[in-house]
Amino acid sequence: xxxxxxxxxxxxxxxxxxxxxxxxxxxxxxxxxxxxxxxxxxxxxxxxxxxxxxxxxxxxxxxxxxxxxxxxxxxxxxxxxxxxxxxxxxxxxxxxxxxxxxxxxxxxxxxxxxxxxxxxxxxxxxxxxxxxxxxxxxxxxxxxxxxxxxxxxxxxxxxxxxxxxxxxxxxxxxxxxxxxxxxxxxxxxxxxxxxxxxxxxxxxxxxxxxxxxxxxxxxxx
Numbered sequence: 001x002x003x004x005x006x007x008x009x010x011x012x013x014x015x016x017x018x019x020x021x022x023x024x025x026x027x028x029x030x031x032x033x034x035x036x037x038x039x040x041x042x043x044x045x046x047x048x049x050x051x052x053x054x055x056x057x058x059x060x061x062x063x064x065x066x067x068x069x070x071x072x073x074x075x076x077x078x079x080x081x082x083x084x085x086x087x088x089x090x091x092x093x094x095x096x097x098x099x100x101x102x103x104x105x106x107x108x109x110x111x112x113x114x115x116x117x118x119x120x121x122x123x124x125x126x127x128x129x130x131x132x133x134x135x136x137x138x139x140x141x142x143x144x145x146x147x148x149x150x151x152x153x154x155x156x157x158x159x160x161x162x163x164x165x166x167x168x169x170x171x172x173x174x175x176x177x178x179x180x181x182x183x184x185x186x187x188x189x190x191x192x193x194x195x196x197x198x199x200x201x202x203x204x205x206x207x208x209x210x211x212x213x214x215x216x217x218x219x220x221x
Contacts, residue, residue, distance in 0.1 A: 029103055031132035033075075036096065038167040040070035043204045044174065046196030055192055057083060064205050065094075065174060065196050073098050076108075078208035079176075090208045091117070094162075094176070102126035105137040105160055114210035119150050123160065134163040157184040165198060172198035 026034075043066040048058045062082040069076045077094040093108040104125045109117035122143035126135050139147075139158040147155040157180045165172035174196040180186040 026132075028129045028132045029126065029135065032130065032135050032164065033096075033098070033103070035133060035164045035166040036067065036075055036077075037070045039067040039164070039174075039198060040075070041204070042067055042167075042201045044196045044198055044200065045202055046174070046194050048193070049195050050191045050193040052191055054190070060084060063194060063196070064202065066205055068093075068204075068207075078205070080205050080208070088205070090206065093208045093211075095121075095123075096162075099125060102129075103135055103137075105135075105162065108208075110208065110210035112209050116210075119146065119152065122146055122155075124158075133165055134161060136161045154187055154190075155180070157181070157186045158190075159184075167198065169198075174198055 043064055046063040046065060048055060048061065048063070051059075058081065061084065064080045066078045066080070067075065068078055075096040077096070078090065079092040079094060080088055080090050081092070082088045091110050091112070093110075095106040095108050097104040097106070102125055104123065106121050106123040109120040111117060122139070124137040124140040124143065127138055128136075130136060137160040139156060143158070144156045147153060159179050161175075161177040161179070163173065163175040163177075165174075176194050178190065178192040180190040182189055
């Protein structure tokens with residue numbers, strides 16, 4: 001972890017002074033981290049753009065992401081959804097963490113009373129350097145074990161991808177993508193993709209369930 005703190009602190013200063021753009025010689029994951037960090041404290045509207053039948057009830061739903069907390073080691077991004085005729089669902093938070101070998105993505109799922117869902121803190125670590133704007137997170141052993149325990153064997157080949165453009169970029173977007181495929185052993189293909197417009201910030205939503213007004217990151221498994 002120390003080596004990332006050492007490289008990321010200067011990147012943060014450069015991002016503030018040069019339009020959130022780290023130097024081109026920076027490692028791709030450092031550039032990705034700086035790009036996501038450049039949106040800290042901002043919220044953005046988004047929408048489902050994929051068309052899997054499994055997500056039919058999310059078609060047309062209101063969606064807001066909020067880059068709520070940022071430091072050298074952890075970034076939390078609550079993902080709020082309001083389906084037609086329902087109240088806002090504030091159960092989901094994407095948690096990005098720097099590790100010794102890359103970046104980790106976890107999904108913190110809570111109930112409205114703040115208690116953790118039975119299926120929570122799943123995700124994975126980057127397996128390669130990725131790019132300055134896109135990182136892939138193959139499912140990790142912890143998540144595979146949990147999915148099997150909870151009867152979600154269809155999820156054991158999941159790969160999550162996140163793309164993000166730095167603040168100030170023309171047509172900037174944040175894209176969250178879940179994929180699984182029969183080629184990798186899944187019983188059927190899966191494609192869930194949401195896109196957020198990073199050029200037009202909106203008002204920050206309330207805290208995600210379980211966090212009230214605190215700014216502490218969700219607990220790791």
